[in-house]
Amino acid sequence: MKKMVMDKKESKSSFVPIPAFRFSTNTVLTGRGIYQELRLSTAFIRQIITQKPGALKLVIPLSNSETVTCELVKFDLGNIKFTENNKEVIQDVKIPVTYRGIISGEQNRNNVVLTVNENYLSLIATTTDRTLQLTRADETDPLTYRLYNSRQIAFPVTPIDCGTKSESTSPLVAAIQSHGFVSKLNTVQDKCVNVYVDCFDSLYVKRGSNKDSVISYVYELFNAVATGYFNEQINVEIMGINVWTTTDPYRGDTRENALADLANYNQDNFWGNICVGLDFSTTLIGRSGIADDIGRVKANSPGNCKAYGPNVSACCYNDLNYTTIATGATDFPVGPSTTGAAIYLVMHEMGHLLGAHHTFWCGWKLSSNPDVYGAIDSCGGVEGTCAQGPPPPPTGATIMSYCVGYGTPSQFVDFNNGFGPLPGAAIRNFVDQTQCIASCLACLIQHQSRAESDWAVHSKLPAAAARNERPPIVPAPLLYTGSKEVYWKWANANAIQSTR
Numbered sequence: 001m002k003k004m005v006m007d008k009k010e011s012k013s014s015f016v017p018i019p020a021f022r023f024s025t026n027t028v029l030t031g032r033g034i035y036q037e038l039r040l041s042t043a044f045i046r047q048i049i050t051q052k053p054g055a056l057k058l059v060i061p062l063s064n065s066e067t068v069t070c071e072l073v074k075f076d077l078g079n080i081k082f083t084e085n086n087k088e089v090i091q092d093v094k095i096p097v098t099y100r101g102i103i104s105g106e107q108n109r110n111n112v113v114l115t116v117n118e119n120y121l122s123l124i125a126t127t128t129d130r131t132l133q134l135t136r137a138d139e140t141d142p143l144t145y146r147l148y149n150s151r152q153i154a155f156p157v158t159p160i161d162c163g164t165k166s167e168s169t170s171p172l173v174a175a176i177q178s179h180g181f182v183s184k185l186n187t188v189q190d191k192c193v194n195v196y197v198d199c200f201d202s203l204y205v206k207r208g209s210n211k212d213s214v215i216s217y218v219y220e221l222f223n224a225v226a227t228g229y230f231n232e233q234i235n236v237e238i239m240g241i242n243v244w245t246t247t248d249p250y251r252g253d254t255r256e257n258a259l260a261d262l263a264n265y266n267q268d269n270f271w272g273n274i275c276v277g278l279d280f281s282t283t284l285i286g287r288s289g290i291a292d293d294i295g296r297v298k299a300n301s302p303g304n305c306k307a308y309g310p311n312v313s314a315c316c317y318n319d320l321n322y323t324t325i326a327t328g329a330t331d332f333p334v335g336p337s338t339t340g341a342a343i344y345l346v347m348h349e350m351g352h353l354l355g356a357h358h359t360f361w362c363g364w365k366l367s368s369n370p371d372v373y374g375a376i377d378s379c380g381g382v383e384g385t386c387a388q389g390p391p392p393p394p395t396g397a398t399i400m401s402y403c404v405g406y407g408t409p410s411q412f413v414d415f416n417n418g419f420g421p422l423p424g425a426a427i428r429n430f431v432d433q434t435q436c437i438a439s440c441l442a443c444l445i446q447h448q449s450r451a452e453s454d455w456a457v458h459s460k461l462p463a464a465a466a467r468n469e470r471p472p473i474v475p476a477p478l479l480y481t482g483s484k485e486v487y488w489k490w491a492n493a494n495a496i497q498s499t500r
């Protein structure tokens with residue numbers, strides 16, 4: 001994240017300072033601590049939505065006298081096609097503007113995620129030792145916000161029991177074994193994992209039966225999820241969001257049945273590498289999630305590089321309604337509508353489809369020469385035949401673990417730990433090696449072939465090309481027009497725009 005901000009600085013992009021918040025008062029919340037009430041400048045949201053500055057400097061008051069400054073870079077979650085009931089295209093979607101970046105001068109690892117839309121703002125900053133979250137205080141008052149600082153107030157937190165089977169597909173085993181410790185740091189620039197998000201009718205009802213509200217929610221959730229993956233050098237984009245506004249065709253009894261129906265309904269006929277189903281169950285709360293395989297993706301276009309078969313698919317199921325149970329997902333960039341548990345769950349289930357086992361799987365290559373295999377940590381027993389792993393470190397566990405306070409309150413997963421070296425490398429290697437996930441450029445062409453408009457190229461270009469403001473070398477002629485914003489156009493085709 002820091003590197004991205006530095007690159008942006010090197011490219012001489014100006015971080016536009018926009019006045020946002022001023023301190024109002026401290027308020028005590030009985031039994032939990034204190035929070036700060038802040039007033040939002042009336043012009044802020046309009047300014048972001050209309051000007052969409054490419055880089056932004058935001059000052060947040062922590063008290064009467066103390067502030068933190070966030071340096072943020074705009075990014076797009078993808079050129080998303082919105083559909084309703086998997087048929088009609090939803091028109092006139094109010095698309096949120098999304099930023100990510102860092103806290104200026106913060107030495108610890110940290111992430112800041114900002115999502116802005118009409119009447120909507122979510123800002124979360126996480127470092128290794130605290131989380132700051134800004135949330136609107138009241139639905140009827142658009143300008144009063146609460147700042148929750150984890151050093152001053154207890155955040156509500158949740159457990160997981162993921163139903164994913166522990167077998168690997170064979171190319172994955174080969175990838176892990178032949179590349180045990182190889183870390184492919186360039187993956188982020190080369191490949192994009194594209195996600196199709198299928199929102200169950202329960203989520204639509206939960207969001208007040210409002211399509212825009214469901215879409216804003218998915219943006220808030222994936223802003224955090226994609227940031228978590230970006231920290232692992234993996235680009236995640238959304239290719240499509242479908243909202244079920246009538247009864248969805250998925251059974252609501254068990255997660256296994258919900259996943260089987262999701263997989264059977266979508267098979268290989270969706271745009272994206274993987275299909276992520278989002279449920280908000282009201283009958284069986286706390287089902288958490290399940291992925292249909294470990295290391296299974298299809299190609300972006302429907303029916304290409306097939307993944308669907310008996311009991312396997314490129315789909316995962318996530319029940320977002322298990323937030324009331326106390327557990328340890330800490331430092332997650334939760335927004336007003338998302339929870340740490342929800343972000344953790346979606347990152348975790350996607351992690352399975354992208355090639356990672358649980359941390360308590362016995363197949364991790366812990367050291368070489370002689371090769372030693374075993375479990376990374378001890379939360380959740382073992383998968384396979386090996387000794388229990390060590391307890392998680394005091395700094396917290398990683399995304400593919402079960403160390404979320406499952407019977408052991410001291411255990412927690414910290415967002416800033418990401419996937420950890422071995423699961424992170426497994427995902428990078430899988431994404432790198434699978435032929436089904438295209439290079440960013442191929443994605444770009446594919447997106448373009450869908451004849452959609454207005455999406456940023458920059459995040460998908462090699463950093464050097466972006467810095468030099470030259471068109472990238474691609475197997476198609478590009479036209480470059482210099483202006484206040486940088487545009488690349490395909491010759492003889494519709495414009496692909498790159499706003500900076």
Ligand SMILES: [Zn+2]
Pocket residue numbers: 162163164348349352358
């Ligand atoms: Zn799992």
